[in-house]
Amino acid sequence: MDVAAAVRRIPGFDALAERVLADLLALGRVAAPPSGTVLFTRGERPADLHILLSGQVALLTGSGTAETVVEVVHPVDHFMLPTVLLDEPYLTSARALADSVVLYLPALALRRLIASQPALALPMLASLSRHYRLLLRQVRGLKLHSLPQRLGAYLLGLHQEQGGGPHVRLPFDKRILAARLGASPEHLSRALAALQPYGVRNRGRDIALDDIAALALFSDADADVGPSTPLSFSRQESPP
Amino acid sequence: MDVAAAVRRIPGFDALAERVLADLLALGRVAAPPSGTVLFTRGERPADLHILLSGQVALLTGSGTAETVVEVVHPVDHFMLPTVLLDEPYLTSARALADSVVLYLPALALRRLIASQPALALPMLASLSRHYRLLLRQVRGLKLHSLPQRLGAYLLGLHQEQGGGPHVRLPFDKRILAARLGASPEHLSRALAALQPYGVRNRGRDIALDDIAALALFSDADADVGPSTPLSFSRQESPP
Numbered sequence: 001m002d003v004a005a006a007v008r009r010i011p012g013f014d015a016l017a018e019r020v021l022a023d024l025l026a027l028g029r030v031a032a033p034p035s036g037t038v039l040f041t042r043g044e045r046p047a048d049l050h051i052l053l054s055g056q057v058a059l060l061t062g063s064g065t066a067e068t069v070v071e072v073v074h075p076v077d078h079f080m081l082p083t084v085l086l087d088e089p090y091l092t093s094a095r096a097l098a099d100s101v102v103l104y105l106p107a108l109a110l111r112r113l114i115a116s117q118p119a120l121a122l123p124m125l126a127s128l129s130r131h132y133r134l135l136l137r138q139v140r141g142l143k144l145h146s147l148p149q150r151l152g153a154y155l156l157g158l159h160q161e162q163g164g165g166p167h168v169r170l171p172f173d174k175r176i177l178a179a180r181l182g183a184s185p186e187h188l189s190r191a192l193a194a195l196q197p198y199g200v201r202n203r204g205r206d207i208a209l210d211d212i213a214a215l216a217l218f219s220d221a222d223a224d225v226g227p228s229t230p231l232s233f234s235r236q237e238s239p240p
Numbered sequence: 241m242d243v244a245a246a247v248r249r250i251p252g253f254d255a256l257a258e259r260v261l262a263d264l265l266a267l268g269r270v271a272a273p274p275s276g277t278v279l280f281t282r283g284e285r286p287a288d289l290h291i292l293l294s295g296q297v298a299l300l301t302g303s304g305t306a307e308t309v310v311e312v313v314h315p316v317d318h319f320m321l322p323t324v325l326l327d328e329p330y331l332t333s334a335r336a337l338a339d340s341v342v343l344y345l346p347a348l349a350l351r352r353l354i355a356s357q358p359a360l361a362l363p364m365l366a367s368l369s370r371h372y373r374l375l376l377r378q379v380r381g382l383k384l385h386s387l388p389q390r391l392g393a394y395l396l397g398l399h400q401e402q403g404g405g406p407h408v409r410l411p412f413d414k415r416i417l418a419a420r421l422g423a424s425p426e427h428l429s430r431a432l433a434a435l436q437p438y439g440v441r442n443r444g445r446d447i448a449l450d451d452i453a454a455l456a457l458f459s460d461a462d463a464d465v466g467p468s469t470p471l472s473f474s475r476q477e478s479p480p
Contacts, residue, residue, distance in 0.1 A: 061380045068383040070376065082369030082376075091376050114362070121361035122354070128368055129322030135375045136310065136322075136331050140301045142382040143308040143422035182383035 003030060003103060006053050009076040012126030020119050027113065028105045039094040039102070040080075048104040049084040052077055055100025058176060059092040069179035071134075072097065072172060081128055085111065097172055145220060147183050148194040152219030154181065155200065159209055167208040174205075243270060243343060246293050249316040252366030260360050263353060268345045279334040279342065280320075288344040289324045292317055295340025298416060299332040309419035311374075312337065312412060321368055325351065337412055385460060387423050388434040392459030394421065395440065399449055407448040414445075 004021055008014050016024075030053070033039060039050055042061060050057075057073040059080070070092050073079045083090050084107045114120050141150045154177075158168040170177055178188035192202045198218045199211030209215060244261055248254050256264075270293070273279060279290055282301060290297075297313040299320070310332050313319045323330050324347045354360050381390045394417075398408040410417055418428035432442045438458050439451030449455060 062384045066384060068380070070379055070383070082372040085365060085369045086373070088373070091373060091380065114365075118358035118362055121365050122358055125325060125354075125361050125365050125368065128365065128372060129325045132322040132368060132372050132375065133326070133328070133331060135372065135379060138379050139310055139375060139382065140308070140331065142379065143310070143419075144302045144306060179383075 006076045013123045027109045028103045032101050033096045034099050037096045041093045043089050046084045046107045051103040053101040056097040058097050061092045148191040149219045151191045170205045246316045253363045267349045268343045272341050273336045275338050277336045281333045283329050286324045286347045291343040293341040296337040298337050301332045388431040389459045391431045392455050410445045
């Protein structure tokens with residue numbers, strides 16, 4: 001795997017200078033945690049920044065039946081960067097949902113590299129800004145919208161991400177989706193049924209969306225979203 | 241008001257180099273929006289980064305009875321930095337809850353300054369990391385905890401922030417508190433009543449906390465928090 005090329009696929013990291021990227025990668029090691037591996041546990045101090053190169057990782061909190069998914073990470077992306085930068089205890093645990101490939105960047109060495117090469121802070125700032133906005137949309141959805149509306153918005157996000165076809169494929173099983181939306185599996189089933197009048201037909205992990213316009217109107221579109229890829233601010237407007 | 245000294249009070253900004261801070265402040269203008277002023281509206285493109293120097297600002301979304309408070313900003317802090325950095329539409333509106341003093345930094349000039357002086361990105365990265373973690377705690381609380389638990393955790397956060405006395409004073413009225421916790425005013429009243437067995441006595445904007453240990457046990461302490469002030473990563477570990 002071309003790790004340098006993969007890291008450049010992180011939104012915001014595309015414009016990273018060759019030399020800075022080389023310094024960053026020189027810190028790291030790549031490993032392949034199998035599905036089910038716990039990468040870190042809530043309350044631990046961060047030893048590494050994790051960059052998911054392939055596979056899927058859930059950020060979890062709580063335990064047993066009260067376990068919930070804060071976010072599902074898709075490649076290529078870093079996760080829990082704020083915890084690593086501030087050197088504070090993790091607020092979530094992380095568990096591989098699929099066989100994954102992860103780049104580990106030692107936390108202390110990374111903080112030192114950023115302090116000595118602030119150019120590295122620019123893509124991180126852009127990228128963290130994007131993470132912040134995704135989380136803000138979640139907060140807004142959780143406070144303002146019903147579960148069917150949040151589910152509808154989530155499906156519309158997948159629809160856009162997966163090319164706009166007549167159905168979407170859930171990137172993980174329904175138990176994880178329920179937790180990601182802050183609901184029990186039972187409530188998720190009821191929410192899926194509640195979306196039938198808006199053209200949503202449940203086919204296991206494939207979900208048909210027969211009436212995008214009606215679903216968008218019902219869901220308020222912004223109630224929740226999956227990953228998106230805004231532009232990097234550092235590239236758009238570098239000074240002349 | 242000593243604006244430079246105020247800006248240094250933003251967590252993460254304390255270690256900002258004199259020269260960089262001077263360049264930053266040279267961009268800005270200070271204004272005093274009275275209580276009720278709308279600073280920006282959801283959907284607008286950002287014209288300025290706002291730094292609250294004194295007063296109080298609510299970040300709002302929705303409208304009418306469905307209006308909700310994503311966060312309440314206390315001085316000194318910037319807000320919606322990610323929107324300004326990415327030059328995307330605001331996800332929330334902002335309204336002064338009290339007569340306030342605000343530093344306006346023009347968005348385009350700020351992005352150019354950061355690109356040309358990446359040292360400025362370090363405190364922003366630390367500060368945004370802190371905002372991210374606060375939002376993550378909100379998401380976790382909203383997904384995992386009941387309203388009384390979130391209220392209890394919020395009161396405990398105030399308790400710590402206000403010096404640990406036998407009662408806390410709400411920094412805003414109960415309607416705003418309800419929205420901040422993602423609840424209606426009626427549900428907030430019921431949640432306050434539900435906390436009576438844990439020593440919580442409602443006295444308008446003053447709330448007596450008679451049994452901190454019991455409240456902490458019930459609330460899981462981490463269910464939600466107000467502002468906190470972690471260390472700056474850039475200061476802790478600058479290379480020798």
